[in-house]
Amino acid sequence: MTKDKQTEIVIIGAGGAGCSAAIEASAYTKEIVLLTKNDFSDSKTFNAQGGIQAAILPEDSTDNHLEDTLRAGNYKNNPALARILTSRAPQTIKWLESLGIQFDRDDQQKYKLKTAAGISCPRVLSCGDTTGNKIVRPLEKTVKSLGIEVKEKALVKSIKKNSKTNRFQVVVNVAGKEELIIAKSVIIATGGLLPKEKRAGLDLNDHDYAPDGVELATSIGAEVKNADLIQYHPTGVVIPRALRRYRIPEVVRGCGAKLTDKNGNEFVDSLATRNKLTAEIVRICDAGLGVVTEDGYKGVWLTIPDVEKNHGKGYIKDNFPSMYEKFSKCNYNINEKPVLVYPIVHYSLGGICINENSETTISGLFAAGETTYGVHGEDRLMGNSLLDIFVFGRIAGTSAAKYVSAI
Numbered sequence: 353m354t355k356d357k358q359t360e361i362v363i364i365g366a367g368g369a370g371c372s373a374a375i376e377a378s379a380y381t382k383e384i385v386l387l388t389k390n391d392f393s394d395s396k397t398f399n400a401q402g403g404i405q406a407a408i409l410p411e412d413s414t415d416n417h418l419e420d421t422l423r424a425g426n427y428k429n430n431p432a433l434a435r436i437l438t439s440r441a442p443q444t445i446k447w448l449e450s451l452g453i454q455f456d457r458d459d460q461q462k463y464k465l466k467t468a469a470g471i472s473c474p475r476v477l478s479c480g481d482t483t484g485n486k487i488v489r490p491l492e493k494t495v496k497s498l499g500i501e502v503k504e505k506a507l508v509k510s511i512k513k514n515s516k517t518n519r520f521q522v523v524v525n526v527a528g529k530e531e532l533i534i535a536k537s538v539i540i541a542t543g544g545l546l547p548k549e550k551r552a553g554l555d556l557n558d559h560d561y562a563p564d565g566v567e568l569a570t571s572i573g574a575e576v577k578n579a580d581l582i583q584y585h586p587t588g589v590v591i592p593r594a595l596r597r598y599r600i601p602e603v604v605r606g607c608g609a610k611l612t613d614k615n616g617n618e619f620v621d622s623l624a625t626r627n628k629l630t631a632e633i634v635r636i637c638d639a640g641l642g643v644v645t646e647d648g649y650k651g652v653w654l655t656i657p658d659v660e661k662n663h664g665k666g667y668i669k670d671n672f673p674s675m676y677e678k679f680s681k682c683n684y685n686i687n688e689k690p691v692l693v694y695p696i697v698h699y700s701l702g703g704i705c706i707n708e709n710s711e712t713t714i715s716g717l718f719a720a721g722e723t724t725y726g727v728h729g730e731d732r733l734m735g736n737s738l739l740d741i742f743v744f745g746r747i748a749g750t751s752a753a754k755y756v757s758a759i
């Protein structure tokens with residue numbers, strides 16, 4: 353081991369939750385170390401597609417947003433956390449814009465607001481269909497301009513708390529060498545259960561094994577709930593085979609694409625929330641009404657050609673440029689042919705318990721983002737995770753900074 357490093361706050365994870373925590377905390381202290389096991393593009397935030405929710409329209413309200421969020425979560429959400437999420441959405445959009453993020457607008461400079469499952473009013477702001485990387489780049493630039501120490505390719509192996517010194521010991525593997533960082537406070541912002549996703553075959557970059565946030569939190573006795581509660585994304589591609597497991601963004605259904613069985617019958621409300629839709633797709637396939645591929649996969653049709661019937665020619669290419677390009681490269685015309693889809697593992701609903709200050713049950717240990725439990729209850733609305741990571745990431749950063757200044 354090299355010489356121990358001392359700092360005030362260690363943040364584990366450089367996705368949206370970790371970066372926003374670092375930016376907020378840096379207003380109070382410059383002794384922050386932000387760790388990521390790879391680089392800034394290796395996060396779910398970077399891969400996010402469809403967008404982020406905020407009640408912006410005059411006919412919408414943060415109360416509507418809250419009710420939609422609670423209904424989707426089957427009223428199992430922590431209501432205080434859900435209220436913070438939705439009430440802070442408009443100001444979060446302004447904050448992101450102040451960092452240079454530009455959400456899509458129409459010719460009159462009004463936001464292009466899309467809709468998705470379980471949403472009572474159009475509320476999804478996007479940056480094309482690659483919202484995540486359009487957000488991450490300005491975040492990364494901001495973090496690096498604030499004098500925050502960033503360590504890339506730094507895998508956190510373990511955390512411990514020394515009850516005598518009241519300090520955390522964070523063991524990190526940086527380029528094969530173990531380093532020990534002593535910190536007054538730690539923020540876990542490690543995202544969802546990546547190792548399990550890897551086993552499910554998701555197309556994420558390969559890593560050396562690193563414990564996820566739930567594992568780190570559990571190891572020092574922080575409360576975790578429903579760690580295995582998972583959300584499926586209903587529309588993972590089965591055919592074309594070259595794009596297998598690519599998720600068709602949910603806002604495509606918001607724009608009119610429907611789910612149909614092998615006979616072309618719509619068997620479900622295509623804008624039902626994710627886990628309900630997942631259950632229906634599985635049921636219909638088990639009942640023999642799905643399509644079976646030559647290599648034994650099952651699926652149902654997603655009628656993307658309906659989108660241009662509703663919105664006019666060129667809509668898919670203009671609004672989902674990345675998806676359009678991916679399919680075009682496979683010589684698959686999604687404006688003419690439906691796509692075969694089946695649910696895939698998508699999001700960790702369970703995780704580390706936090707309160708309204710993003711505090712865990714261990715003093716000095718904070719958490720934010722997909723690694724936490726409570727904001728979304730039993731199912732999450734599309735666009736509410738990007739919101740969650742910035743709302744609670746920022747809260748975690750401020751709370752940790754206040755904590756370290758008080759001890």
Ligand SMILES: Cc1cc2nc3c(=O)[nH]c(=O)nc-3n(C[C@H](O)[C@H](O)[C@H](O)COP(=O)(O)OP(=O)(O)OC[C@H]3O[C@@H](n4cnc5c(N)ncnc54)[C@H](O)[C@@H]3O)c2cc1C
Pocket residue numbers: 364365366367368369370387388389390391394395396397398399400401402403404483484506507508509541542543544562563564565599699720721722723734735736737738739741
């Ligand atoms: C394809 C796709 C599309 C999506 N689209 C949307 C969307 O349109 N809207 C929406 O709201 N949500 C969407 N989501 C979900 C959303 O992107 C994620 O829930 C959210 O970005 C999670 O952010 P996070 O900051 O909590 O974690 P992440 O962005 O996953 O960041 C986790 C960070 O922790 C680091 N890390 C993990 N473990 C360790 C360790 N042991 N040591 C060091 N570093 C570690 C990682 O390297 C990474 O930097 C999508 C997800 C996917 C996969």
